[in-house]
Amino acid sequence: MNELFPIYVKLAQIQTLLVGAGPVGLEKLQAMLTNSPNANIHLVAERIDEEVRAFVRGKDTIRTSERAFADTDIEGIDLIVLATNNPTLNAHIRKLATKNNVLLNVADKPDLCDFYLGSVVRKGNLKIGISTNGKSPTIAKRLKEFLHELLPDEIDETLDLMSQLRDEMKGDMKEKIQALNKHTKTILETKRYDSPN
Ligand SMILES: C[C@@]1(CC(=O)O)c2cc3[nH]c(cc4nc(cc5[nH]c(cc(n2)[C@H]1CCC(=O)O)[C@@](C)(CC(=O)O)[C@@H]5CCC(=O)O)C(CC(=O)O)=C4CCC(=O)O)c(CCC(=O)O)c3CC(=O)O
Ligand SMILES: NC(=O)C1=CN([C@@H]2O[C@H](COP(=O)(O)OP(=O)(O)OC[C@H]3O[C@@H](n4cnc5c(N)ncnc54)[C@H](O)[C@@H]3O)[C@@H](O)[C@H]2O)C=CC1
Structure with a gap:
């Protein structure tokens, strides 16, 4: 059984620390920024790869520090992602994160993670x-x-139309839910999203 609880996080309104800026650090940075282009990220790494440097260029919600991790880096941080090649550092930050109630992901190290990407x-x-x-x-x-x-790409139009509809709808919550359920039931009956054959 999968006991993980899925949530969708607003990275633009919290502070994220990413440690490590090699190929794996770049993957994690891309994963965060393709989803949340305004994510606030402090990237700390002893060595920042040129590809990472190029990727963050011009992105003003990303701050970089090319130096070793310092314990004070977790001050004001809500979420940490580690992509280092340094198991001792990972174990140290795991302890710090627990002590400071900060959620941690260590790339490719499930045992050290509070959450997975x-x-x-x-x-x-x-x-x-x-x-x-x-x-x-x-x-x-x-x-x-x-x-x-x-x-289908039209799924986004359907979402926009449904959003308009629910904004326009009056009445109490129960009636609203009933009407929206009825309306979407017909949509799915007339517009099936599976392939025709
Ligand atoms: C537990 C987790 C923790 C975490 O890292 O968050 C984890 C763990 C590990 N990954 C490993 C390897 C690979 N990871 C990928 C890719 C992705 N890995 C991602 C998430 C997660 N990876 C979390 C669980 C997610 C889940 O529940 O499914 C994705 C979804 C999201 C992301 O990372 O952004 C992203 C796909 C993004 C996309 O394109 O959609 C590929 C494939 C590739 O790159 O093409 C490979 C190589 C092939 C293979 O091994 O399958 C290894 C072995 C390392 C080694 O052997 O040394 C471990 C460690 C272990 O399993 O023990
Ligand atoms: N590259 C890959 O495809 C895969 C890598 N991994 C693992 O993921 C980890 C990271 O991989 P890569 O990005 O390839 O490694 P890398 O060696 O290219 O990058 C490691 C990063 O961690 C930084 N770092 C190390 N010690 C530090 C410290 N004390 N303070 C601040 N920064 C520090 C380095 O400066 C560097 O930016 C490694 O443990 C690797 O074994 C696992 C699966 C695949």
């Missing part, structure tokens, strides 16, 4: 997070590709 299907306003409970990130990636193909 998921694979993400994105179609306009729709976002589907996928977790395999750490069993197979590759299957998560394949499922993302499969669902992306399967979902």
Whole structure:
């Protein structure tokens, strides 16, 4: 059983610390920024790869510090992602995070994580997070590709129309929920999202 609780976090209104700026650090940075382009991230690494440097150039919500991690780096931080090649440092930051109630992800080290990154299907306003409970990130990636193909681009128009409808609707909550359920039931009956054959 997968006991992970999925949430969608507003990275633009919290402070994230990323330690490590090699290929794995770049992957984590890209994962965060493609989803949340205004994420506030402090990137600390003894050595920042040129690719990372190029990626963060011009992004003013990203701050970089090319130096060793210091314990004071976690002050004011809500979320930490580690992408270092340094197990001793990872273990040290794991302890600091627990002591300071900061949630931690250590890339590719499930035992050290409070949360995992998921694979993400994105179609306009729709976002589907996928977790395999750490069993197979590759299957998560394949499922993302499969669902992306399967979902029509019009799904975003449907979401916009539904959003307008719920803004326009009057009445009490119970009536509103009943009407929205009725309306969407017909949408799905007339506009099936599976393939015709
Ligand atoms: C537990 C978790 C913790 C975490 O890192 O957050 C974790 C752990 C590990 N990953 C490993 C390897 C790979 N990870 C990927 C890819 C992704 N990994 C991601 C998440 C997670 N990876 C979390 C669980 C997610 C879940 O529940 O499914 C994704 C979804 C999100 C992201 O990282 O952004 C992203 C896909 C993004 C996308 O494209 O959609 C690939 C494939 C590739 O890169 O093509 C490989 C190589 C192939 C393979 O091994 O499958 C290893 C072995 C390392 C080693 O052997 O040394 C471990 C450690 C272990 O399993 O013990
Ligand atoms: N590259 C890959 O495809 C994969 C890598 N991994 C693992 O993920 C980890 C990271 O991988 P890479 O990005 O390739 O490593 P890397 O060696 O390119 O980058 C490590 C980063 O951590 C930083 N760092 C180390 N000690 C530090 C300290 N005390 N303070 C601040 N920064 C510090 C380095 O300066 C560097 O920026 C490694 O443990 C690796 O074994 C796992 C699976 C695949």
